[in-house]
Amino acid sequence: MGKTQKVATLLGERQKIEKEIEKLQRSCQHSTKSIKNVRERLDSTTMVIRYVCDTCLLSIGYPNIKEIEDFLKQ
Numbered sequence: 364m365g366k367t368q369k370v371a372t373l374l375g376e377r378q379k380i381e382k383e384i385e386k387l388q389r390s391c392q393h394s395t396k397s398i399k400n401v402r403e404r405l406d407s408t409t410m411v412i413r414y415v416c417d418t419c420l421l422s423i424g425y426p427n428i429k430e431i432e433d434f435l436k437q
Contacts, residue, residue: 384419391419398426398434 364372393416401422403409412431414424426434 388416388419388421391416391421393421393423394418396423398430 395417396414397417398412399415400410401413401415403411412426412434413422414426415421416423
């Protein structure tokens with residue numbers, strides 16, 4: 364298998380995985396959440412502070428200034 368074909372195969376697998384993750388996140392009730400550092404976007408190295416669902420790891424909101432300060436003190 365050549366490099367081009369291998370890359371195409373891997374990209375196809377990634378797309379399937381991303382669709383499965385999206386499906387799981389859509390069906391999640393987001394019953395518990397935590398404040399975490401997460402990437403701003405998948406292709407970014409910039410980290411941001413967000414509320415993240417503990418079950419499906421979806422960013423679901425923005426903490427307020429007090430919550431961010433408390434998080435940074437930890």
